[in-house]
Amino acid sequence: MNAIVISAVLGVVMMFCGVFTNSKPAVRFVAIIGLLGLLIANVLDMGGYHFFNVNVNGMLAFDIFGLLFNTIAFAATWIYFLLSGRDMERVGVNLAEYFALIFFVLCGIAIVSAFNSLLMLFLGIEIISIPLYILTGSDKRNLKSNEAALKYFLMGAFSTGIMLMGITLLYGAKGSFNMEVIRSGTTTLTPMLAAGLLLLLFAMSFKVSAVPFHFWTPDAYDGAPTVFTSFMATIVKVAGFIAFIRLFEGCFGEVHKQWQLLAAIITAATLFIGNITAVFQQSVKRMLSYSSIAQAGFMLFALVAMNETAKEGLIFYAAAYSLATIGIFAVLLKMKDYTFEGFNGLAKRQPVLAATNTIFLLSLAGIPATAGFWAKFYMLSAAINNGNVMWLVIVGVLCAAVSVYYYFRVIQAMYFKDGEPQEIETSRGFKGLLIVIAAVVVLLGIFPHWLINQLYSFFYL
Amino acid sequence: MLIEKYIYLAIALFCIGIVGVLARRNAIIIFMCIELMLNAVNLLLVAFSKMHHAAAVAKGATAGIEGQLFVFFIMVVAAAEVSVGLAIIVMMYRNTHSVDVNFLNRLKH
Numbered sequence: 001m002n003a004i005v006i007s008a009v010l011g012v013v014m015m016f017c018g019v020f021t022n023s024k025p026a027v028r029f030v031a032i033i034g035l036l037g038l039l040i041a042n043v044l045d046m047g048g049y050h051f052f053n054v055n056v057n058g059m060l061a062f063d064i065f066g067l068l069f070n071t072i073a074f075a076a077t078w079i080y081f082l083l084s085g086r087d088m089e090r091v092g093v094n095l096a097e098y099f100a101l102i103f104f105v106l107c108g109i110a111i112v113s114a115f116n117s118l119l120m121l122f123l124g125i126e127i128i129s130i131p132l133y134i135l136t137g138s139d140k141r142n143l144k145s146n147e148a149a150l151k152y153f154l155m156g157a158f159s160t161g162i163m164l165m166g167i168t169l170l171y172g173a174k175g176s177f178n179m180e181v182i183r184s185g186t187t188t189l190t191p192m193l194a195a196g197l198l199l200l201l202f203a204m205s206f207k208v209s210a211v212p213f214h215f216w217t218p219d220a221y222d223g224a225p226t227v228f229t230s231f232m233a234t235i236v237k238v239a240g241f242i243a244f245i246r247l248f249e250g251c252f253g254e255v256h257k258q259w260q261l262l263a264a265i266i267t268a269a270t271l272f273i274g275n276i277t278a279v280f281q282q283s284v285k286r287m288l289s290y291s292s293i294a295q296a297g298f299m300l301f302a303l304v305a306m307n308e309t310a311k312e313g314l315i316f317y318a319a320a321y322s323l324a325t326i327g328i329f330a331v332l333l334k335m336k337d338y339t340f341e342g343f344n345g346l347a348k349r350q351p352v353l354a355a356t357n358t359i360f361l362l363s364l365a366g367i368p369a370t371a372g373f374w375a376k377f378y379m380l381s382a383a384i385n386n387g388n389v390m391w392l393v394i395v396g397v398l399c400a401a402v403s404v405y406y407y408f409r410v411i412q413a414m415y416f417k418d419g420e421p422q423e424i425e426t427s428r429g430f431k432g433l434l435i436v437i438a439a440v441v442v443l444l445g446i447f448p449h450w451l452i453n454q455l456y457s458f459f460y461l
Numbered sequence: 462m463l464i465e466k467y468i469y470l471a472i473a474l475f476c477i478g479i480v481g482v483l484a485r486r487n488a489i490i491i492f493m494c495i496e497l498m499l500n501a502v503n504l505l506l507v508a509f510s511k512m513h514h515a516a517a518v519a520k521g522a523t524a525g526i527e528g529q530l531f532v533f534f535i536m537v538v539a540a541a542e543v544s545v546g547l548a549i550i551v552m553m554y555r556n557t558h559s560v561d562v563n564f565l566n567r568l569k570h
Contacts, residue, residue, distance in 0.1 A: 119527075119530075119531055119534060122531075122534070122535075122538070123534060123538070126538045126541070126542070130541055130542060130545055133545050133546070133549060134545060134548075137549050137552060140552055141556070143556055143557065146549070146552055146553045146556055146557075147553070149549045149552075149553075150488060150549050150550065150553050150562070151562075153545065153546050153549050154482070154488070154491055154492070154495070154546075154562070157492075157495045157542055157546065158482050158495055158498075160499075160542075161475075161478065161479075161495055161498035161499055161502065162498075164498075164499065164502040164535060165475055165498070165501075165502050165505075167531075168502050168505045168506050168509065168528075169505075171506065171509055171527075171528055171531075172464075172468075172505070172509040172512075175513040175516075175524065175525070176524075176527065177527055177531065
């Protein structure tokens, strides 16, 4: 509960901050300190210190899984603020409002990671989505940003409609929005229940951009201001998966087999289309948006396997993927040319940027000794433990091999090609932070249990 | 009072909305079709709520008001969405003097 209340209050505080001061460093400072406070409050919540005792009537359930995810999402957002906070100033004049909207998104994330009623799922997803429509279109004079916002908005609202129909049909069949009632009674399947679950599956696939519902993603991510694409493609996307897992956990009695096949087909299609299309991209930003679809395919493994390994693996995947992608976007933001050629010869001019970027790309490709390797390892082993979907594991490994090609294209451009000198301003703090993140990615790759164990031990303070 | 009739009506409205979203090119009309989908859901929720309520009263229990509460939440969220969505459409109109979504195909390159 701490996270939900405090993030919403912080959003309002940021809006007032924009009224009372025009100083951009001050606004940024308040946002960074506020988010740090939010992170600490959430960790204390894990340790049993609940600041707010609100009777939620069973609509929210705060379990370790959701709180752990909140911690990772807030920590990733904090790093994102530190790395890219300055770049937000270049989008427009309303810096405080951008921070406020991001805090509202975090409030939505805290709700979807704890929902126990379909009403809360709906509200949480909308609280995430509506500020994101605004952030996507925040570069008001840029036509691409406008188009991305309109497309994202129309697709988002459309999928909300589908989700609501699914919720309604479930309600019609079960007579309650409570997840426990829905879980307990799905053993016999009526047509209405099946239609409701199917519509919910489609709507959630829209939200996490799984194939065949992914078509809005590259356009929305490509058109949005790069600094907000970084946020959308990492933290928000992973939050969608948490909601997805919580929703379908134990929802399927007798139909488990058929449903798993359907999820496996969606997963395989997501992996295949995401990776193959990413190969043909000319712009690194667009490549990263297809790569986010491909990574979503790996996160969908958790949905297919649906066991404890999968849930822990998803948390780990969230951390590994978010850190690496935020790092790459932070480097990309410093570039003026987003094509692969723009990265030519970066290693000679900016050795630190190139080296850290290489580590992030290796992590996304899943090379051993990086966090990304263990993230993929957990996902694949969860699927193997499940035992019914061996073909999907093989597809996953093959697609991971394909993904190496487009990640290494960037590394090749940075190290083995000569390019025209391009002025890049970076501060010492920025480089230091990139090195720290790269070190964390490598450390997680060498001691993968460290993070999970640390966070679990916090829980038993 | 048969619940099936309400289900058929709501599904019909919902499908009109979906077809409209997929077939029309005018951003405002797409938007109206999305609202039609949401209102079909509202209608169905109220009908189900009444059905569950009647079933609960017969057993001497009270239940079935949740669905009607949900309708209010949908209305509030839809209003928030409308305000953001219309702002985006107006912003787009200022730049392109058109609300045709075929403009969007330019992003593909």
